[in-house]
Amino acid sequence: MDKMPAWADAILVPLISLLLAAILSALVIIGIGEDPIAAVKLMVSGALGSTYGWGYTLYYATNFIFTGLAVAVAFHASLFNIGGEGQATLGGLGVAIICLALPWPHWSLALLAAIGFSALFGAMWALIPAYLQAKRGSHIVITTIMFNFIAAALLNYVLVNVMRPVGSMDPASARFSEAVHIPTLHELLAPIGIEFSKAAPANVSLLVALLACFLVWLLIWRTRLGYQIRAFGKSESAAKYAGINPVRITVIAMLISGGLAGLMAINNVMGEAERLVLNATEGAGFIGIAVALMGRNHPFGILLAAILFGFLYQGGAELALWTSIPRELIVVIQALVILFTGALDNMVRIPLEKLFVRFRRSSAGGSSR
Amino acid sequence: EPAIIFDLGGKFDKSFNEAAFAGATRWAEETGESFREIELQSEAQREQALRRFAESGANPVITMGFAMADPLSSVAPDYPDTKFLAVDVTWLDTPNIRQVGFAEHEGSYLVGMLAALASETGTVGFVGGMDIPLIRHFGCGYAQGALAADPDVKIVANMTGTTPAAWNDPVKGSELTKAQISQGADVVFAAAGGTGVGVLQTAADEGILSIGVDSNQNHLHSGKVLTSMLKRVDVAVYDALKAGENLETGVFVLGLADDGVGYALDEHNEALITPEMKAAVDEARQQIIDGEISVASYYENDSCPAYNF
Amino acid sequence: MDLLTIVQILDSTLRLATPLLLACLAGLFSERAGIFDIGLEGKMLAAAFFSAATAAITGSVWLGLLAGIASSILLSLLHGLASITFRGNQLISGVAINFLAAGMTVLIAQDWFSQGGRTPSLIGRGRFEQITLPFADAVESTPIIGPIYAELLSGHTILVYVSLLAVPLTWWILFRTRFGLRLRAVGEAPEAVDTAGVSVVGLRYAAVMICGVLCGIAGAYLATGLQAGFVKDMTAGRGYIALAALIFAKWRPWYALYACLLFGFLQAIALRYQNIDLGVFVIPVQVMDALPYILTVVILAGFVGKAIPPRAGGEAYVKER
Amino acid sequence: MTAPVTAPSPSPTESRATAPAIELKGISKSFGPVQANKDISIRVMPGTIHGIIGENGAGKSTLMSILYGFYKADAGEIFINGHKTEIPDSQAAIAAGIGMVFQHFKLVKNFTVLENIVLGAEEGRLLRPSLKKARGVLKQLAEEYELNVDPDALIEDLSVGHQQRVEILKALYRQADILILDEPTGVLTPAEADHLFRILNNLRAEGKTIILITHKLREIMEITDSVSVMRRGEMTDTVSTSGTNPEQLAEMMVGRKVLLRVDKTPANPGEKFLEIEGLRVVDDAGVERLKGIGLTIRAGEILGIAGVSGNGQSELLEVLGGMIPATSGTVRVRGEEIDITGKHSDGQSRRARGIAHVPEDRQHEGLIMDFHAWENICFGYHHDPKFQANRFLMDNEALRKDTEAKIERFDIRPPNCWTAAKNFSGGNQQKIVVAREIERNPDILLVGQPTRGVDIGAIEFIHKQIVALRDAGKAILLVSVELDEIMSLSDRIAVMFDGQIMGERLPADTNERELGLLMAGVTDAPTGAAPALEETIHG
Ligand SMILES: Nc1ncnc2c1ncn2[C@@H]1O[C@H](COP(=O)(O)OP(=O)(O)OP(=O)(O)O)[C@@H](O)[C@H]1O
C-alpha cells in the first residue's frame, strides 16, 4: 500500500512546499524593511492588473514553459539537465542565423524555420553531454554545467567577432528584418476585437509553447518512446531487461530536452528582442528547474508553475521599478521554491506520510470494530 | 515624473552612472521632486525598462550609454510625446531624443598631459573598459596629451574586455594595473567604469598614481589619485531634468568649451598638481578651445595618430 | 616573454588560484564524504558578502573573515539538512543554495548599504594586507631567484599562504588520520562505516562543515584580499571552476593544487591578454575563458584517465524506506 | 591466545550455568506497512552455535540487524550475558561484544583489508599506529583460526570467500564474543563452506557464541546446537538440533507439510528448440564468466541448471535474454542462428525470436516498481502491435483490458490494474511477471529463481504454469539455487560450476549428494559427458 494517496503526493506536497517558500519569502521582505503585503499587491497589479502586465507575465511564462518542459523530459529519463541555459543560448544562435541568413517572404515560414533551427541547435548542444553520459558515464550534471559556460563563451565570441554589424559598438547581432516579425498577442487579438497591450512582448510563441505542453504530455504518457523513457528513468536495470537501449534513450531524451530548451529562443530572440544579444536567456534555463520541480514534471503542472514564475518575474520587475526592493528578491523566491519543492521535499513528505498512515490506521481500526 | 535607466555597471559605479545619479539627485534636492530609476541587470532588459517607463508616462526618460541606442531606435518612435535623453548616443535620427555626446578626447588630452608631467618613469598607462571606439576615443586623446607634454613618454594601454562585463570587472582592472606597473607605468588612467575601482585601488596599494574618469574620483584614494577626467554627465542629466517635458531634442556634443569635459582639481589632489603642471594644462585647454591645438578624434579617423590600439 | 612578465603572470596565477584552491579543497572534503556539492559558488558568494560587509562595518578584516566563514557554514548546514537529514537530492539542494546566495547577498547589501548591491570599498584594516616574506627586499636584485622569491612568493595576503598550506594539511587529514579514513570510507560505503559503529550522519555533517569553513575563507579572500569590497556575483563562476578542478584532480589534494594552478594560470592569461597571437593563428580570449570547462569535459569523458567519483557520492544513506 | 581475542568472560561451562549470552524479549519492528518482526523472543546460551532458519522475508536478517544495532526495534528488550543492554547503534553492539557478518558484506571496496579492519576501531587519532597494531593482531588471528588474507590487498581484488574472512576478522578484531553470520554459505563453494565451518567450530571451542542464519537444513543439522525457526515475522519455535530432523524443520518453516514433488507427466521431448555451443562471456572487468557453455533444450522439456549462485547461471540467462552480449559462441533457436554478440543482440530481438524471460530479480529487472500493473503488463512487449492504437500512440485501454484478464487468470491480488507494482506482495509481483511472459506463449522460456521470496501457495501455482507450458510443447530453461526445485521440476539437470557445465543428469538417476559434488566442481566426467547423455536420453 502506498503511504499516501496519489492526490496528496501530486498536489498537497507541492502546495505545502510552496506555502513554506512563500512564508519565508515574506519574512525576507520584512527582513529588508518592506511590507510584504504591499509588495504582493504591487506585484499582482503590475503583473496581472493590465494587459500590459499580462503580456509580460505570459512572455516570461512562455520561456519557462519551454525550459521547464526541457528539464522535465530529462527528469523522466532520470537525467538532471542543468544545461537548459546553454541549450537555450544555442537555440538563440540558431534563430539568429536563420532569421538573418535568408530573405523570408512571410513570418510564418520564418517561424517554422526558426522552430526547426532553435530546436536543432539546442538539441545539438545537449548531444555531447548526453553521449558522454550514455557511453562514458560522465556525470551529465557536471557536463551540462560546463556546457553552459562554454555556450556563454561561444555566444560572446560570435557576437563580438562574427555577428556584430560593422560600426556597431554593441556585442549584438543586427536587427532582424520586418518580415520575420512574428505577431504579438496584440496583433493576434486585435482582429477578434480584443484590446491587448501593444507594448507587451507576449507573442505567438505562447501558442507554440502550449502546443509543446500537449505534445510532451502525449510523448511521455501515450507513446512508446515516452513509455521507454519513463521505464528507463525508473529503473535502468529493468530497462536493460526489456531491451530498451540505454544509450539510445539517454541520447533521445536529452535531444528532446535540449530541443525544447532551444525552442525558447523563438520567444525571446525572435518574438521579443528581434536580434541576438548577450545573455539573452536571462537565467530562464535555471528557472526551468524550479518550474519542473514544482510542476511535478507534468506538462500541466509545468504550465501552471511557468505562469506562476512569469508572474514572479514580471511582478519582480515592477517591484524593482517602483520600490527599492531589488530584482534579486525573485532569485531568492526561486531559490526557496527549488529548495522546498526539490531538496527539502522529504521535510514535508515524511510528516505528511506519517499523518496519513496514522489517520488510516485509526479509521481502519474504527471501522473494523 | 522623469525616469533614469542606469547601465549595467549600476548607479554606484563611482564613475559614469554615478555621475548621472549625482546630477539627478542634485535636481531632486533642489526642486524637491522625485525621479524613477532602474539599474539594468542584463542586455535583454534594456527594451523592457525603456518601454515600461515610457508606457507609465515618465517624461523625460534618460538613458545611459551607447548600448541603449538600439532599443531607443525601436521604442522612442512608439512614444512620440515622450522626450528621451540619450547620453553617449549621437547617431540616431528620431525626433524626440536629445542625444548628448562628449568630446572625451579633449578631456583625456588634458589628463594625458598631467600624467606625463607627473610620471617619473616616463611611462604612463591606460586601462580601458570595453574595447569599443568610444573607449579608444578616450585613449587616443590621452596618448596625444601625454606625448604633447613629453615627446619621449611611453604609453601602455589595455582593454578590459569585449562585452559590457568589462565595465564591471575590478579584478581584471587590478590585474591589468599590476601588469602595467611591471612595464614601468607609474600613472594609470582608468576609463573603464566600475572596473576602474580596481585600477585605482591597485594603484593606491602599489604606490603609483591613477587618474579617475567621468565622476570626480579624486576622493577615492585621497592623495593617490592624480586627477579625474570629468565628463559632465551630471550636468547633462541635471539640465535635462530641469527642462522636463520641454527638453530640447537634437544632437549635442559637449567639449572643453562647454565645460562638458575637464579635469578635476580639489583638496584631494592639490598636492599632486604643481603650479607648473596646472599652468601647462590650463594653457593647453585654452588652446584647444581656441582651436590652436586640434586633438585628433578616434571616432572621425577610425585610427589614432598617437597610439596604435 | 621576459622573466619578469612570466613571474608577473605566475604571480597573478597564484592570486587567482587561491579562491579556486580553497573552494576545490572544500568540495573535496564534502564529496569525499559522499555529499556532492554544486553549491560551492553560493557559499563563496555569501562568504564574500558577509566578510566584506562585516569588515566594512567593524573595520576589522578578521571579524570579516569570521563572519564570512559563519555565513558559509550556515549554508553548509542547510545543504546538510537537505541532503543528509532529509535525504533530498544533493544536486538540487546545491542549485538552490547558489540561487539563494546570489539573491540574498544583493538583497541584504542593498538593505544595509544602499549602494546597488555592493559594500563600501574596504580601506585600511578592513582588508588583508600583503605580507612581505623575510629578506624579500634583500634578494630582489639577485637574478632569477630574486624576482621569483620577491615577486612571486612574497607579497601575498595571508590567505594565499593558508590555501597553499591547506593542501598538505588536507592530504594529511585524509590519509593519515582516523577522521580521514572514516571520511573517505563514508563516501565509498556508508553502510560499512555504520556497521563499524561510526555515525554516518555525524561524519557527513563534519565534512560538510569543513567544506563550509574552506568556502568561507575562499569567499573572504575574494572580497577582502583579491578585491576591496563586495560586488554582486563577484564569484563569477569560480565555484564551478573549482568543481571542475576537483574532477580534474580526481578528488585528490595534490592534484587539486595542480588543477587549480592550471586554471588560475588560464585565468591570469585571459586577464592580461585579450587575444593570444600565436603567429599561425590567434586564440580569442573566449577560448581561454572556456578552457577550464572544456578540459573538464575532456577529463570527464575519460579520454585522459578515468575520474571515478566516490562511490556513494550523490546519494543519501538510507537504511529503511 | 592473544590479547585482542581473549574475552575476559567466564569459562564456557561456568557461564552456561548462569545466564544466556543473548536474550531477546518481545522484539517488534516494522518498515512502514511491513511488519518484519512481531514480538520475537529468543535465548542463546554461551559457547553454542544457534541456527536461525526461515523463508525469504521471514525477518531473520531484520532481527539480527536489530541485535547488532543496525536497525532500531520498535519494541522489545535485549539482554547480553544476563544484563539488559540498550543497543541504539552498532557502536553499542560492538561494545557489548557482538560482531556481525552481513548477508551483503559491509566493506569499503577500494580500501585495503587492513584499513577495513581498523575502520571504526582505531587506536587513536592517527592512523599509522592503528594500522601497525592491526597488522600484528591480524597475523595472530590468521594463524589461530586459519583466516589467511593479505592485509594489503584491496577488497575489490579479493574473492567472495576471502571478503567473508575479512568480515569475520573484523568482528574478531573487535573482540566479539558473539558472532552473527547471515547466510554465510550462500556465496561459498562447498569447500569454502567446509572451511568456514571448521572456523566456527574452533570459535565455539574458544567459548564464543555464534548465531548462524541459513536456508540450508543440512548445515543446521551439521553444526548447530539449537535452532530457531521464523515465519512471516514471527518466531515459530526454538528446538535443540539433536531433537529434530530436516522434515520437521521444513514443516515448521512453511507452516504445513512441504510438498517437494511437482505433479507432472514424463517429458515428451520434440525438436531441438535451443542449441547453445561454445558460449563465452568476458565481463567488463575482464573476468571470464562463461567458459564455453554447450547445452541443448528440446521442445516439451524443462532443463534445470543447478549450481551455487555466482557460477555463471545469471550470466547464462542474461546472455540468452539479450541483457548482456556474449563474447563468442553460437546460439540457435529452432535451427536458426541468432546474433548474440553484436549490435542487434538485445531483449527486443530475443522476444522477436520467441524467447520469453522471467528474470531472477523481479524488482530490479522484471518490473518497474513505480509503474501500475497495467503498465508493467507490456513491459518488454511495448512494441507489440496489439498494444498500439496507431502509428504513434499506445493503446492504454487495450493494455488495461489485457491486464484485467491476466489478473483474473493468475489470481493476482489485489485485483486492480491501477495498483503500482511496488504495492503488490513479492508473490503477486512474481505472478505478474510470470503471467506476462507465459501468456506470450513463447517457444522458449527462460526462468531464473521463479519462486525466490514467494510463498508456498504461489510456488505451486507458478510451478504448474511452467509445467503446463512444457506440456504445450515449449522448451524451458530453469535456473534455481534451490536444489529441491531443480530436482522436482526438471526433466533434465545440468550443473554449472565456475562458468562451465560440469555434467548433466536425469533427476531419476541422481541425488542431492552427487549434484552437490558437481556443484562444488568435483567431477570425474566433466563437460564431455553432455553429448553422451543426450544420446542416452533421445537415442
Ligand atoms: N530496510 C528495509 N526497508 C523496508 N523493508 C525491509 C527492509 N529490510 C527488510 N524489509 C522487509 O522486512 C521483511 C523481512 O526482511 P528480512 O530481510 O529480515 O528477511 P530474511 O528473513 O532475512 O529474508 P532472506 O532469507 O531473504 O534474507 C521483508 O518483507 C522485507 O521486505
Ligand SMILES: Nc1ncnc2c1ncn2[C@@H]1O[C@H](COP(=O)(O)OP(=O)(O)OP(=O)(O)O)[C@@H](O)[C@H]1O
Ligand atoms: N523492501 C521493501 N520496502 C518497502 N515495502 C516492501 C518491501 N518489501 C516488501 N514490501 C511491501 O510489504 C508488503 C508485503 O511484502 P512481502 O513480500 O513480505 O509479502 P508476503 O507476505 O511475502 O507475500 P507473498 O507471499 O505474496 O510474497 C508488500 O506490500 C510489499 O510492497
Ligand SMILES: [Mg+2]
Ligand atoms: Mg536475510
Ligand SMILES: [Mg+2]
Ligand atoms: Mg514474500
